[in-house]
Amino acid sequence: MSADAERQLRDQIGTALDQYTPGPVPFDTIVRRGRAAVVRKRIANAVGAIVIVALAAGTPLILRSFTGPAPATRPPATHYRVSVSPPAPGAPQGEIATGTVNGWRWQVRASNGPSGQICFIGRGISGLCDDSQDLAQEHSGPPVSFFGVNGSPNPGSIVVGTVRADVNLVRVSLTNGSTLSLHPVQALGRRTAPLLALGVPDPQAVTRITAYSSRGEIGYAIPFTGAGAVETVRWLRPGQPALPRPATYTVGSGSTRGHAWTVRLAIGPWGTCGNVYMARTSTGECWTGDLKALRPGQLVSYTGVNAVLIQPSTGVFADQVAPAVSYVILTQRDGSIFRVSTRPAAGHRYFAYVSAYSPGGKTAPGFAVVRWTAYDAAGRKLGSGSL
Amino acid sequence: MAGDVDAEFSELVFSRWPRLVRLAYGLTGDPGLAEDLAQTALANAYASWSRVRRSNDPDRYLTKILLNAHRGGFRKRRVHEQLTDAVPDRGRDDPFSGHPDRAAIITALSALPARQREAVVLRYWLDYTETQAAHALGCSVGNVKSQVSRALAKLRVSPDLADWGSQ
Numbered sequence: 001m002s003a004d005a006e007r008q009l010r011d012q013i014g015t016a017l018d019q020y021t022p023g024p025v026p027f028d029t030i031v032r033r034g035r036a037a038v039v040r041k042r043i044a045n046a047v048g049a050i051v052i053v054a055l056a057a058g059t060p061l062i063l064r065s066f067t068g069p070a071p072a073t074r075p076p077a078t079h080y081r082v083s084v085s086p087p088a089p090g091a092p093q094g095e096i097a098t099g100t101v102n103g104w105r106w107q108v109r110a111s112n113g114p115s116g117q118i119c120f121i122g123r124g125i126s127g128l129c130d131d132s133q134d135l136a137q138e139h140s141g142p143p144v145s146f147f148g149v150n151g152s153p154n155p156g157s158i159v160v161g162t163v164r165a166d167v168n169l170v171r172v173s174l175t176n177g178s179t180l181s182l183h184p185v186q187a188l189g190r191r192t193a194p195l196l197a198l199g200v201p202d203p204q205a206v207t208r209i210t211a212y213s214s215r216g217e218i219g220y221a222i223p224f225t226g227a228g229a230v231e232t233v234r235w236l237r238p239g240q241p242a243l244p245r246p247a248t249y250t251v252g253s254g255s256t257r258g259h260a261w262t263v264r265l266a267i268g269p270w271g272t273c274g275n276v277y278m279a280r281t282s283t284g285e286c287w288t289g290d291l292k293a294l295r296p297g298q299l300v301s302y303t304g305v306n307a308v309l310i311q312p313s314t315g316v317f318a319d320q321v322a323p324a325v326s327y328v329i330l331t332q333r334d335g336s337i338f339r340v341s342t343r344p345a346a347g348h349r350y351f352a353y354v355s356a357y358s359p360g361g362k363t364a365p366g367f368a369v370v371r372w373t374a375y376d377a378a379g380r381k382l383g384s385g386s387l
Numbered sequence: 388m389a390g391d392v393d394a395e396f397s398e399l400v401f402s403r404w405p406r407l408v409r410l411a412y413g414l415t416g417d418p419g420l421a422e423d424l425a426q427t428a429l430a431n432a433y434a435s436w437s438r439v440r441r442s443n444d445p446d447r448y449l450t451k452i453l454l455n456a457h458r459g460g461f462r463k464r465r466v467h468e469q470l471t472d473a474v475p476d477r478g479r480d481d482p483f484s485g486h487p488d489r490a491a492i493i494t495a496l497s498a499l500p501a502r503q504r505e506a507v508v509l510r511y512w513l514d515y516t517e518t519q520a521a522h523a524l525g526c527s528v529g530n531v532k533s534q535v536s537r538a539l540a541k542l543r544v545s546p547d548l549a550d551w552g553s554q
Contacts, residue, residue: 009542010511013413013496016489017512022408023422025401030426034396034433136441 028301036315078175080201082156086183094187096120097197101156108158108197110187118188124199125150125158137193139165143211143218144196146230156201159230162193166213172198173208203230211235222269224286233270233286242269249345251318252352263318263352265345276316276352294322299374299383318352319372325349326377332356332368396436399445400429406446407453413508414457416497428453450513451523454505495547503538506531 084099091098094109106124112132113119119129128150146161163170163184170182184194200206203225209232210220221232222242236242246268253262259278266273273286294301301320321328327341328351342349356368373384407428412421431452432439442448496504502524509520510531521528542548 006511006539009507009539010514012492012548013508013512016492017409017413017508019489020409020412020418022405022425025404026422026426027397027400030400030429031396031433033426033430034436037430037434138441 077201077205078177080176080205082174082176082178082180082198082200082205084180084182084198087185095122096160096185096187096195097182099197099199101199101201104155104199106154106156106158106199108160110192110195112188118192120150120160120197124154124156125160128160132192135162135192135195137165137191138162142221142232142235143167144170144209144221144232146223146232156199157203158197158199159203159206160195160197161230162195163211165194167194167211167218168214169212170196171210171212172206173210174200174205175207176205203228206230224266224268224270224273226264226266226273227275231270231273231286233273236269244268247346249343251343251345251350252316252340254352254354256314256354261316261354263316263350265350267346272346274318276318278316294320298322299325300328300372300385314354314356316352316354317369318350321349321351321374322382323347323349324376325374325382327351327375329373329375330355330369331371331373333370334368395440396433399432399439403446403449404429407449410450410453410508410513411457412493413496413512414454414501414504416493424453424457427456431456447519447523450509454523457505458501491547495542495545498545498547499538499541503534503541506534507538507542510535 080102082099082101084097086097087095092109094111096108096110098105098107100106104124107122108120108125109122111119111121113129117129118132118135130147141164143164144161144167145163146159150158150160167184170184172180172182174180180198182196182198184196186192186194188195206223206225208220208222209230211218217238219235219237219240221235224231224233226248244267246266249265249267251263251265251274253260255261262277264275264277266275271286299322321342325342327339329337329339330353331337332355338353340351340353342351353369371384371386374382376382404425407425408421411424411428412418415421415424428449432449435452439445439448439452496507499507505524506520509515509523510517515523517528517531520531524531526534
């Protein structure tokens with residue numbers, strides 16, 4: 001082929017594609033689909049972990065979330081004994097740490113798993129895997145990230161995490177007044193982030209995480225543990241006050257096909273976490289800073305708080321509304337409508353609802369609710385739009 | 388996902404949307420499918436945000452996500468569309484319906500096998516080198532060369548591009 005012909009082809013393709021004007025960005029739909037994908041990924045991980053644990057134990061499958069029961073209203077225990085030790089000389093390859101929880105011994109090793117995954121195995125832990133790219137060595141970002149909790153049927157929960165490259169010590173404060181010193185381990189070579197692990201009776205036992213480099217304290221985090229995991233959402237500078245004081249708001253609740261659910265917002269020094277609690281599980285999203293502000297004129301905004309209620313077809317979702325919105329009428333694909341009242345939380349208003357969830361729709365993928373109409377307390381229509 | 392991350396993602400979406408839709412249009416030849424594919428790719432990027440963020444070249448990463456979506460899940464997903472008696476959004480006319488010359492190249496591209504179409508769009512619209520295209524397509528440089536060569540041979544005799552390649 002001649003250079004002229006190639007240039008002509010390049011020009012023609014360039015003209016054809018460059019002059020094509022795409023439609024407006026469907027940002028809310030993209031985020032909704034992205035968050036739904038995150039939820040599906042979590043549930044897939046949870047189901048995988050449950051199956052592996054059940055098979056290993058030879059016991060019937062116990063249906064519960066990977067993140068464990070929702071402990072939001074249960075006071076954390078304060079009388080327990082825990083210990084953690086770094087790998088001893090001659091320890092198995094990949095070992096991250098060993099320890100005890102009230103005499104129960106645990107051990108965690110990292111191992112290269114199938115399909116580019118890294119799996120965490122050992123005594124008291126199995127089936128916890130993550131993509132190796134997600135565990136790559138980091139030189140920026142949060143100092144510590146805890147990404148897995150392996151709890152029941154064990155008497156304690158094992159939490160595994162990664163640290164930033166410059167972190168060489170992590171101190172974890174617990175509700176019993178003790179502090180664990182964790183030394184990150186480069187268990188799988190320099191391409192993988194240094195790893196750490198600890199065992200606690202319950203994730204709620206963790207009250208503070210402080211990260212140190214060779215130069216001293218980097219910062220600290222008050223984790224959000226209300227969803228059965230240790231989530232280090234927001235990092236504070238050394239000495240920075242841990243504000244605001246924790247507060248929890250219920251922004252929706254209900255029962256569908258025998259499944260009771262509640263949506264709560266937890267606001268505290270960690271930032272804001274929205275969580276959907278069900279009988280024995282919880283899942284949701286945390287974000288830093290203040291509650292998101294609606295754009296001027298915007299009546300409804302997607303928060304990202306969602307959870308699959310009855311796998312695989314029904315989910316619970318929560319959205320934010322403008323302060324004037326008292327209730328919302330939602331229209332489903334089949335034309336049926338239902339009304340949802342909004343509830344206040346920290347100066348904003350939210351509503352929560354159940355929707356059929358079936359990935360694959362075109363314009364609002366996976367969601368039966370296709371339209372909202374917002375009303376004020378006097379019943380005046382304020383506006384409407386597509387979800 | 389944290390609020391500050393949402394802001395970063397928002398910036399990425401709004402800045403890359405036109406490019407991704409155009410790339411998807413080159414791959415699918417259908418405006419509706421193109422926007423659907425770009426949407427799918429960005430939603431997948433959201434779900435893998437930490438990886439996108441860590442990548443040295445987010446554009447290349449997004450391109451790869453879009454190519455993967457085009458080949459795998461996206462095509463499967465299209466099978467499961469739901470019927471509704473209401474039209475929730477307005478359809479868009481083919482942007483080139485009034486421009487036969489521009490439509491011709493898209494029609495000719497659409498007639499190519501998917502792999503050849505991908506190779507041509509990467510090489511001649513994104514200006515990828517053969518090595519970059521091979522990386523994005525997950526194949527060897529030699530494979531890219533052969534795909535492009537076969538594609539160009541087909542385009543040369545395409546009735547939609549009668550005036551092209553005869554010089």
